[in-house]
Amino acid sequence: MNQPSNPIANTDRRDFLKISLGLALCSSGSISMMSLASAEASGTLNAYVSINADGSVTIYGPNPEVGQGVNTSLPMIVAEELDAKWDDVRCEAAPVQQQYGMQFAGGSLSIPMRWDEMRKVGATAKEMLCRAAATQWGVPRKELTTADSMVLHSRSGKAAHYKDLVAAASLLSVPDEADVRLKAPEQYRLLGQRISNASAEGIATGEPIFGIDAQVDGMVYASFVKCPSIGGVAKSANLEVIKALPGIIDAFILDGTPGPYNFNIRESYAIQSGVAIVGKDTWSTFKARETLKVDWDLSTASRDDSDAIEAEALAALAAGKVETEIERAGDVGAAFASAAMTADATYSTDFVSHAQLEPQGVVVSAATSAIEVWTSSQTPVFVTSNLVKLLDVTPGNITVHQLRGGGGFGRRLSNEYIYEAALISRRVGAPVKLQWKREDDMAFDYFRAPTYYRLQGAVSTDGQLTGWKNLVASASADGKTANYGAGYRPYDFPGKVIPNVAIEQSFVKSQTPTGAWRAPISNVYAFAEQSFIAELAHTAGQDHRDFLLSAIGDKGWIKEGDMASLNTARARATIEAVTKAAGWGRTLPEGHGLGLAFFLSHSGHIAEVAEVSVEGKRITVHDVWVAADVGQVVNLSGLENQLQGSVIDGLSSMAAQSISIKKGAVVQSNYDSYPLLRMPQSPRVHVLALNSGYRPTGAGEPALPPLAPAVCNAVFNACGERIRALPISKAGFTIV
Amino acid sequence: MTTITINEKQHSFNGIDPTMPLLWALRDHAGIQGVKYGCGVGQCGACTVWLDGFAVRSCQLPVGTLDGRSITTVEGLAGNALHPVQQAWIDHDVAQCGYCQAGQIMSAAALLERNPSPSDDEIDAAMAGNLCRCGTYVRIKSAIKAASGAMTASALFYNAMEAEEVSA
Numbered sequence: 004m005n006q007p008s009n010p011i012a013n014t015d016r017r018d019f020l021k022i023s024l025g026l027a028l029c030s031s032g033s034i035s036m037m038s039l040a041s042a043e044a045s046g047t048l049n050a051y052v053s054i055n056a057d058g059s060v061t062i063y064g065p066n067p068e069v070g071q072g073v074n075t076s077l078p079m080i081v082a083e084e085l086d087a088k089w090d091d092v093r094c095e096a097a098p099v100q101q102q103y104g105m106q107f108a109g110g111s112l113s114i115p116m117r118w119d120e121m122r123k124v125g126a127t128a129k130e131m132l133c134r135a136a137a138t139q140w141g142v143p144r145k146e147l148t149t150a151d152s153m154v155l156h157s158r159s160g161k162a163a164h165y166k167d168l169v170a171a172a173s174l175l176s177v178p179d180e181a182d183v184r185l186k187a188p189e190q191y192r193l194l195g196q197r198i199s200n201a202s203a204e205g206i207a208t209g210e211p212i213f214g215i216d217a218q219v220d221g222m223v224y225a226s227f228v229k230c231p232s233i234g235g236v237a238k239s240a241n242l243e244v245i246k247a248l249p250g251i252i253d254a255f256i257l258d259g260t261p262g263p264y265n266f267n268i269r270e271s272y273a274i275q276s277g278v279a280i281v282g283k284d285t286w287s288t289f290k291a292r293e294t295l296k297v298d299w300d301l302s303t304a305s306r307d308d309s310d311a312i313e314a315e316a317l318a319a320l321a322a323g324k325v326e327t328e329i330e331r332a333g334d335v336g337a338a339f340a341s342a343a344m345t346a347d348a349t350y351s352t353d354f355v356s357h358a359q360l361e362p363q364g365v366v367v368s369a370a371t372s373a374i375e376v377w378t379s380s381q382t383p384v385f386v387t388s389n390l391v392k393l394l395d396v397t398p399g400n401i402t403v404h405q406l407r408g409g410g411g412f413g414r415r416l417s418n419e420y421i422y423e424a425a426l427i428s429r430r431v432g433a434p435v436k437l438q439w440k441r442e443d444d445m446a447f448d449y450f451r452a453p454t455y456y457r458l459q460g461a462v463s464t465d466g467q468l469t470g471w472k473n474l475v476a477s478a479s480a481d482g483k484t485a486n487y488g489a490g491y492r493p494y495d496f497p498g499k500v501i502p503n504v505a506i507e508q509s510f511v512k513s514q515t516p517t518g519a520w521r522a523p524i525s526n527v528y529a530f531a532e533q534s535f536i537a538e539l540a541h542t543a544g545q546d547h548r549d550f551l552l553s554a555i556g557d558k559g560w561i562k563e564g565d566m567a568s569l570n571t572a573r574a575r576a577t578i579e580a581v582t583k584a585a586g587w588g589r590t591l592p593e594g595h596g597l598g599l600a601f602f603l604s605h606s607g608h609i610a611e612v613a614e615v616s617v618e619g620k621r622i623t624v625h626d627v628w629v630a631a632d633v634g635q636v637v638n639l640s641g642l643e644n645q646l647q648g649s650v651i652d653g654l655s656s657m658a659a660q661s662i663s664i665k666k667g668a669v670v671q672s673n674y675d676s677y678p679l680l681r682m683p684q685s686p687r688v689h690v691l692a693l694n695s696g697y698r699p700t701g702a703g704e705p706a707l708p709p710l711a712p713a714v715c716n717a718v719f720n721a722c723g724e725r726i727r728a729l730p731i732s733k734a735g736f737t738i739v
Numbered sequence: 740m741t742t743i744t745i746n747e748k749q750h751s752f753n754g755i756d757p758t759m760p761l762l763w764a765l766r767d768h769a770g771i772q773g774v775k776y777g778c779g780v781g782q783c784g785a786c787t788v789w790l791d792g793f794a795v796r797s798c799q800l801p802v803g804t805l806d807g808r809s810i811t812t813v814e815g816l817a818g819n820a821l822h823p824v825q826q827a828w829i830d831h832d833v834a835q836c837g838y839c840q841a842g843q844i845m846s847a848a849a850l851l852e853r854n855p856s857p858s859d860d861e862i863d864a865a866m867a868g869n870l871c872r873c874g875t876y877v878r879i880k881s882a883i884k885a886a887s888g889a890m891t892a893s894a895l896f897y898n899a900m901e902a903e904e905v906s907a
């Protein structure tokens with residue numbers, strides 16, 4: 004099942020960024036820009052920018068929109084350099100085509116990987132408009148300025164709207180890159196402003212813009228029933244009974260493809276066996292499932308038991324069972340031997356589901372050799388290559404449309420539902436809308452992996468954190484490598500900052516598929532690390548904030564110029580800003596506590612403080628302060644939204660979300676057994692967006708990891724109880 | 740046959756299963772897709788519509804029980820201008836993915852129709868049935884307060900206008 008051969012899992016994030024950037028730059032340099040050289044006058048200046056006769060400017064957002072705001076923020080970057088009037092900009096989802104490069108949404112990479120490309124796209128289009136104006140007016144190009152979709156010549160008072168210049172501009176050859184000047188940050192008029200989501204009105208009025216809303220002529224509806232125990236195979240089913248039910252068109256067993264059914268989003272088109280029910284509407288197929296009886300062959304199915312996985316992991320940690328070494332620095336033994344004080348604590352986390360509000364669903368037309376897909380996938384870029392393998396068709400016959408996704412969080416990186424729909428559509432000879440039930444979505448998720456940590460720290464006689472040991476117990480299908488998201492990433496902190504460090508690993512067998520869940524690895528590791536730092540500070544009798552700042556130190560960039568690397572000055576600035584805003588050290592009401600955490604993930608330096616009160620086992624989270632440095636702010640409203648949302652989502656997942664597995668099957672089935680945080684439980688969230696001016700990086704993920712440790716540290720300060728397992732409901736706590 | 744008034748227009752559902760939840764009747768048979776499927780068990784609120792003016796979960800209402808009743812969905816909320824709640828959602832840039840927001844808007848608008856100036860606790864109570872994994876609750880709350888202000892101000896304005904007309 005979960006095999007180690009995962010190209011993305013095995014690629015360091017930075018390499019992934021380089022690969023992605025390489026492709027993106029390639030596309031801007033050689034493909035999309037080449038399309039500028041046009042034989043006929045038009046409104047189109049390149050693959051991203053069209054200027055319309057009514058003066059509006061269409062800007063295509065290349066990457067999937069799943070709520071992270073990229074179909075607003077990426078066009079904003081183009082519009083900034085183009086000097087387009089934002090009120091006249093229409094943001095459209097780009098078609099899925101090779102010229103748009105890496106069309107995926109993951110790793111908080113959309114902004115950093117598109118930053119240079121989007122700026123050049125806008126600036127190049129602007130340069131062409133200016134050249135067209137210069138020729139038309141017989142004036143030097145350098146005397147022209149631009150603003151609000153106009154080219155201006157102040158000396159003569161001439162002015163022309165882009166719409167009146169675009170036809171001439173579209174006939175010009177592409178300017179040399181050296182002749183295209185990008186703005187300096189102090190010239191920005193749009194970037195850093197609060198801009199409402201480009202689809203805000205469509206969302207508020209119910210326009211059918213989501214994946215689930217796709218409809219095509221002749222479409223039939225399908226539901227697909229798989230074995231509850233992952234990997235089980237459908238032997239037989241009461242298909243004739245199902246076919247006779249009202250509203251049902253067909254029912255058949257789909258053999259599926261050989262596993263492993265792992266999280267291999269680039270290469271895998273593997274789908275599990277199951278029963279397809281095809282009907283004239285969604286409800287008929289759902290209702291027929293109540294009558295369906297399937298005989299499953301369980302010989303190849305997972306036999307996972309999440310309680311057993313946890314017990315085995317905790318036993319391995321208690322015994323100090325080391326199977327591999329991940330990282331080592333200095334002399335850990337000496338640091339612990341000479342320490343004034345040491346601590347040793349074990350932290351654990353559970354499987355969790357994505358539970359995004361839109362369950363997987365897709366429309367696929369594979370009845371003829373011309374294949375068409377309408378999807379809210381986070382990886383539309385990988386759909387065509389896998390359909391080619393699955394259906395044995397040529398890539399030129401496949402068209403993929405990207406639609407808005409009702410939440411991503413990593414859930415829509417995997418496309419198996421598209422491949423299921425493709426096989427069903429081919430079999431029934433009609434376009435198919437496949438709709439997963441919520442229960443399917445929860446049962447067949449690529450879960451956040453459970454991970455377990457035994458942390459040990461040594462504090463020297465002068466109060467410095469000098470020794471750090473971390474034994475990580477990772478879920479593993481083969482007993483040799485961590486399943487996706489269950490490993491440990493060699494973080495700059497503590498590995499490159501604390502002088503004596505040993506990170507070691509143990510494996511516990513698990514067949515349950517895991518995948519990318521918002522801020523993979525960091526989302527669980529940060530809880531352990533940042534809680535343990537607070538434990539050490541407390542045991543050493545030091546203020547947590549001072550101890551944390553001292554531990555992070557003042558080395559500056561750990562790897563100069565690598566945006567994913569720790570910059571201790573950026574870390575310090577966020578910690579200082581957030582503690583100042585929260586009033587760190589102030590006298591609190593009885594039963595209240597403040598808790599602090601800092602974490603760097605996805606290039607975002609983020610510090611958070613939570614204020615809680617605790618009555619018995621009932622926790623009220625009153626306020627959370629977030630200070631974030633994700634570099635140059637692109638859309639301030641979008642950034643604030645991501646930061647607020649990450650706090651709420653972090654609290655939601657730490658409160659009571661846990662997926663348990665029995666005999667390879669998921670026990671929870673819907674929001675009644677797998678609760679999301681509700682409004683009465685949610686805190687006030689105060690956002691400090693620090694515009695450090697560094698290259699912008701993504702904001703969808705990095706603000707989630709610090710939330711759980713900040714809240715648990717606050718709970719300790721409020722009531723003296725240290726929480727070392729997520730969700731906190733395992734220790735009887737509830738968020739009220 | 741079941742005939743329902745949907746957004747002030749009569750719609751007849753012929754030959755469909757009367758136990759079909761209104762959610763699927765609207766989405767698959769009436770071309771009304773603002774209403775969203777999230778859970779199917781009345782837990783998430785993404786399918787919230789108004790039944791005779793009250794916010795309800797359309798995934799829990801068999802369409803066959805609704806003959807002669809009146810349904811309002813997010814598509815029918817605006818009059819000549821957007822409803823103040825819709826406008827506040829845009830102005831406060833509430834949505835992230837936006838999938839739950841039609842349901843959130845229908846719950847919020849139903850609250851303000853009955854209680855134009857709700858307290859924080861009243862907002863919490865009215866909105867507790869609508870889930871959002873993106874975590875937009877902070878902005879939902881501020882948007883409801885802004886819409887409340889707009890509706891109250893507009894009510895005061897029209898009341899004043901009417902009072903002037905009467906006195907004139």
